[in-house]
Amino acid sequence: MNISTAFDVNIKQKKISMGDFDFYLVMDGYYRLDGGSMYGMVPKQIWEKFERYDERNRLYMAMNCLLVRKGDEIYLVDVGIGDKLDEKGREIFGIEKEKTLIQEMADVGVSPDMVTHVILTHMHFDHTGWIQDGEGNLIFRNARHYIQRTEWEEALEPHMRFKNSYLRNYYSALMGSNQLVLLDGDKDIDENVSVIFAPGHSKGHQIVVFDSGERKFAHFGDIVALASQVRQNWVCGFDRSPEDTVTNKMPILERAFEENWLIMSAHDRTIRIGELQKVKGKFRLKKIL
Template sequence: MQRIEIGDFEVYLLEDATFRLDGGAMFGVVPRVVWERKAPPDELNRISLIIRPMLVRAGERWVLVETGMDDKPGEKHRQIYGIDRAGRLLEQLAELGLQASDIDLVVNTHLHFDHCGLNTYSQSGKIVPLFTNASYVVQKQELNDALNAHERNRASYLPENIEPVLEAGLFETVEGEVELVPGFKLLPLPGHTLGQQGVVLESEGQKLVYTADLLPTLNHAPLAYIMAYDLYPVTTLTTRKRYYPEWREEGALIATPHDPEHALGRLGENEKGYFAEPLNLPR
């Protein structure tokens, strides 16, 4: 994990499971001859990715952004996605002296299995919420879409990650832009899903943006590098055009959920368009 300070916020960029997804799907209309230079595929055309949850100390509260991936779906699922070390999130919390019960808020940017796998766990054969002292904050649109999945998105929304939290009354739904605590803002970032949200931290003149899958890795910074997994790719493009200029102008730190090499970067722009410059932080 890596620790930084954004003004009054303590931020821990964690590392959960590593996994693999099809490179062509990850880069959409971008030809393989272009994207493979930065993300070499394996023999199954899959590229290496990681799960990077973000833990924030906000005053006396611990806020966990994303809950990573787990082993509930079984061995076939693990092999398809090349998942390794699912659930490492809990080990990293333990390194900080924390247990699941110490988390006060969980932010689900969206409810795909690679972002909310540890919303729940198996206890004596029953799937139950893991963070029992926390509210799980999600956009109302996202929860509605997850509960009414269709053929195009059903494989990404696993009921076992969602329904036990709903039944326990732990979901807190929000609509639009919301400030959870001073300087900690939830920002709708539609495109990958309509209800996707990111996190913006601002304190003492510093700014960090956790992009969710608007920008899955730093290699996806160019405007046209949009995943085939995005349900609304033109909306993704519109969202990027709306926020990129602001984030670049302010020099905001950019934290992506799946970059396997770099936890943070900054947006830049040249004659070819936008790009992301990685930041190498000491561990």
């Protein structure tokens, strides 16, 4: 059954309000990744029909982070790519920023000190950019940081195949910190805020779910890096364990469809927030914002 409940969308503020929650899309600009890496087994002759890509075959992508306000509690899911890449790195990834994540947060009245919870879907460098500054100080210095234990262990000692995705100088300030909270599997973080363990893209990947009482709102991380990845076998070519991504994502997507969740994609620059539909039995993400 499909539950349809109204919510308010403020397009200018990139804000959706439901129940006691205000959800903001806050971005850390744009970047580009190789189309083949993002699409894995899906051939270019299929994905090129609906993706924009440049002369170097790189897809145009966004860094979509989720800021959530509920009274005095302020949650941030994923923290972009940050400002630590050198010029060569910025060129390789085609970084384009009118505003940083921190500036987008300021636009809606939130300073880093106000954030109470930072929840990280996983520790790849394009999700952990603003954990610490260049001097190694935590940027969200009053926040607890929630990470799956298996992901944290991988981030400190990555498998050699993935060592370029985990950059210790992006998160070393959390080592031994009492602001680091390690999670083992599905957990409630707070009243109406929980994580679902969904490894595959990385060893300890999780998705984050907010229950407004009316509808749920979830950041799916790199399980839905691109909106097209709600399709069953469409996963990133660099997933640590692509078959696990598929096995783990399908029951969550079924539940999200049944309960009509709002879903944020991690990197789609067109469908940043959407809701699931089924077309001939297959999932599609319909754009809301």
